[in-house]
Amino acid sequence: MIALAAVLALSAQNLTVPTLGSVGDFIAVVTAWTLVAIIGLLGLAVLWEILRGKIKLSDLLREAGAESGTASLAKFQFLIFTFVISLSIFVITIQQGAFPDIDPSILVLLGLSGGVSLTSSGISSARILRMEELRVEESREKNRLEELKETNRLEELRETHRHLEAIQGVRQ
């Protein structure tokens, strides 16, 4: 949205139209107004929905699948870089009246940042699935332990106890 707005601000200044005379100029101005209206209204609509509480941003940094109380550092750094880079480009665009050259390092940085965020979400999701599997397994082994205690099969009892301890160790 920010990049589009910067494009818009700039395009309104630097529109170049082939020499079509007054008709071409008129079409260019109408197109610029249409773009301003579309992007501006779209942005205002998003802002309005945020103000009405229809779009909630308070969970923006929440760790994927976390019950409560944990924010994701990966999402936090992605948010920081998104804002710093887009606002920097916007400010420089306004100052210079032209798009600044984007160094490849910026693209690498954004790619790294987005990659970290995505990978971290993947790790969180995989961990949630694994914990659920372990919880089921732990419950099954506990039941088995109770059964074995009644039958007094010592060797199997020790083996199940070891397995249960291993599961609980991983869950911690």
Next chain:
Amino acid sequence: MSDDLPGLAAVTAAAHVAAYVVIFGLAAAVVYGVAIGFARGEGAPLGGAAPPSAVSLLLSTMITALDLISNMVASTGAPLGVPDTILYLFGGASAAYLTGRSAVGRAARQFLVRSIPTVQPPHP
């Protein structure tokens, strides 16, 4: 397009106003939303027992962001960018953070915890 074209100044001004309103409105909304989340007790990104890799990622994020901001403030027409060293710093911190969170990191931590002998308290 000629500069004295009727309507050009108006559309330029409208585009600027729309850009400022949308950009700063969205920025304010995001900051407010995240602050509400924190205030509700959702926790800061370093809440709880933060591993060293998380501290490292947070610091390298701040360093990189500050470098970018200073680059932007002192912009002299050079392309907006970050030095390679900063990029390597951030890349290394990110890799360490992800490795620490992955199954490999957890296995390594458990191995280290089991390997380090613990001192038992004396029996009374």
